[in-house]
Amino acid sequence: MSASTAESTKGASATAAGFTPELQMANMLGLCEAQMESAIHDSDKAVDALIQAFTCLVDTSRSVNALTAQLPAEIRETVGVGLNQQVEAISKQMASAVVAFQFYDKLSQRLGHVRYSLSTLALFVCDRAQTTSPDQWRRLLNTLRRLYRTDEERQIFQSVMEGIAEEGTVTIAALKKDTDAVQVGEIELF
């Protein structure tokens, strides 16, 4: 739970002096955020270790490549060709790993946005005057809309909000995408 959310729920607790639906909601949202924060922290540590291992692999591969180039010509003709092929195969795998690691980075960023959304909502629901005002809800929605800046986030935001507007509910199936293909980002030169 972020400091601001904790402050807010503490404040709500003091003034409400007991059970209120708003306080319960804020507490539940704070719990979700804390769980997410802890999971991200643990994952970050694991991925850092993985990246360290990957760095060693890259360095070793480059050293093997450099050593192969230094082999005497007669040995390079026999053993060197095989070694070069192996190094090339490793390089291709590394390129795939570079793309995959970036997905983790993007995931952390997206989860960070979800955490921010949860803490914003926790603060919002503590104030009954805000929760009963359609204008304040619209304002909150606009704040969250600006937060979601990747293609995926925008698509989900749109699907969910349009789904709510049109049908009152959104099915997970409606949000499912083809996850088989690993897609890299577009490049545009100005």
Next chain:
Amino acid sequence: MSGVILAVDDSASMRQMVRFTLEGAGYKVIQANDGVEALELAKTSGADLVLTDVNMPRMDGLTLVRELRALDSYKYVPMLVLTTESGQDTKMRGKQAGATGWIVKPFNPEQLLATIARVLQ
């Protein structure tokens, strides 16, 4: 390939991925954690190309591009934005700030190298 590339990203893992890719192709890579650090580094160690993220603490990537473009030594240096953001509005702001191009994460190493080679020509 030769040349000095200034890679700017607040994510250490992203900087690593960029470094692997560029050093493997023969470029020298200098790194900064945010726009403020990058601006200082750019002034002291002339880079041939700047590759920057957008959302960073202290100074964002688009402000960095704008600040660098104001310097005589970086008026014509290619500056590529590497970000998860793909909205047309943000791209347009990048173009107006003086960016040379826009690359959406995750990048494909081969495509990134081809793009860099192209803008460095």
